[in-house]
Amino acid sequence: MTTDTAVIFLFRLVLVLERFGAPFLCASARKHGGFWRYNRHSFIKTGVLTMFCKIASAAALAGCVAGAVAAPHTPVISPNFGMAQYDVVKRDGALSLDGKVDEAVWADVPAISGAFHFPWMTQEAPRTVFKGFSDGQDFYFSFVVRDKQVLAAEQWQDESTVDGEDRVELFFAGAPVDRPGEEGMERYYAIEVDPKGRVHDYSIAYYRQFDGDWSLAGLETKAALTDDGYSVEGKIPLKTLQELHLLRDGLMRTGVFRAEFSPSSGTEPRMEWISWVNPNTPQPDFHVDSAFGVFRFLP
Template sequence: MSAPDDLPRYRVRNCHGFFADVPWETADVLANFAFPWEDRPAPRTEFRALWDAECLLFRFDCEDDDLVLADGADAKEKVIGSDRAEIFFAPDLSLDPYFALEMDPRGEVLDYEARHHRRMNWDWTFPHLTLRAEIAGAGYTVKGTIPLQTLRDLHVLKPGASEFFAGVFRAEFSHRDDGDVHQGWMAWVDPKTETPDFHVPSAFGVFELVGG
């Protein structure tokens, strides 16, 4: 993999824990999420990731005092209408294909394969994903694991490589006084599009596995 030098980078540190015993305090904290398409302060959002010999481990901690949790006939309907955290993975910046995880505070997940621009395969599921979510206090936490072999099989993590393309996002919804829902969109990397859109190459950065 050859990533452009100017792409934002996040260091994924090595660990030896697993899920409940994960030493999250050793992870780098990614907290510079913002609203690229709105002029307002962003609620606290912290993303952490670690890796061991088998898995990529990730965690979102999201401050949210006005949770929006939609009803629906299936996970897709529930997640699309709800507050959520999102991770996208791509073999390269053509986004042909890329793979998405959208996860709400209840642990519902919308996972899909897509091709630029917004050609989704809703029948696809992320292989061997483990996910747990919790609503607590004024916010929620989402934690998950993905086998490194899955990232290799998807050609996201290339043979001999220690870095890959990824995007991390948050859908921050809130209730309006008139009963409607305001949809806010937060990103780690500003895609610099005129309208909200995470499904573009400019929304991605680089995750680098370090300390192995």
């Protein structure tokens, strides 16, 4: 019997005893000339019944605990377990950021590829390839995107320009974004890079409290147009990720996304959203904890 089952059982038992148990005990005592009388109902109900329920509760809960101890193979699932994971390998290859993703080091780095999908649409998503590695000093990342119609503004007004463009996105968190820690809700961070390498970076407090004035220290990005889309390269100092308490014990909660925009007949582009992890939300939303996976930085 699980703990939840035991609690439900005991709750129902208390209701039955309160309704039928006390009158039965009183009547039985009167019939057999015992000490109690039915006018002692309150004594019986608050005394014997309460004591019985406490004993029964303790016994049942002890049985549940004993059962848990006796079955060490029973898994205890943490919210951090079962999440998608990507290994950030360590490489020593030289890399000059130009957005082309054609350096030899990238060929030897594992990719996230087939996992990218439309969580809120039942159709095949255009190809997106993400790779990341560390050289012990910086975290390097790249995207190779297949896109038949690349949307990128000619003029960059400010960081909000990216809102109407194609782009790739990375979200970073050091803990679950929707649960308070010892000092309250922890902030998480986002970078959005358009097909020209321009960046919108910001910090967020749950839920959707954006700080657009924040900038990710040491972030560098470049991008290049390709024959069938665009590609992006970037790097972030590991020191920055550590100082923000994002990279902890070699692990960092990360969301990997893509905004796939296309021209439309209206004033706004057609907006479609691609993700590495399915957030399982009714409407498109990456600002939930279920949208994150885990990056494991290998030594």
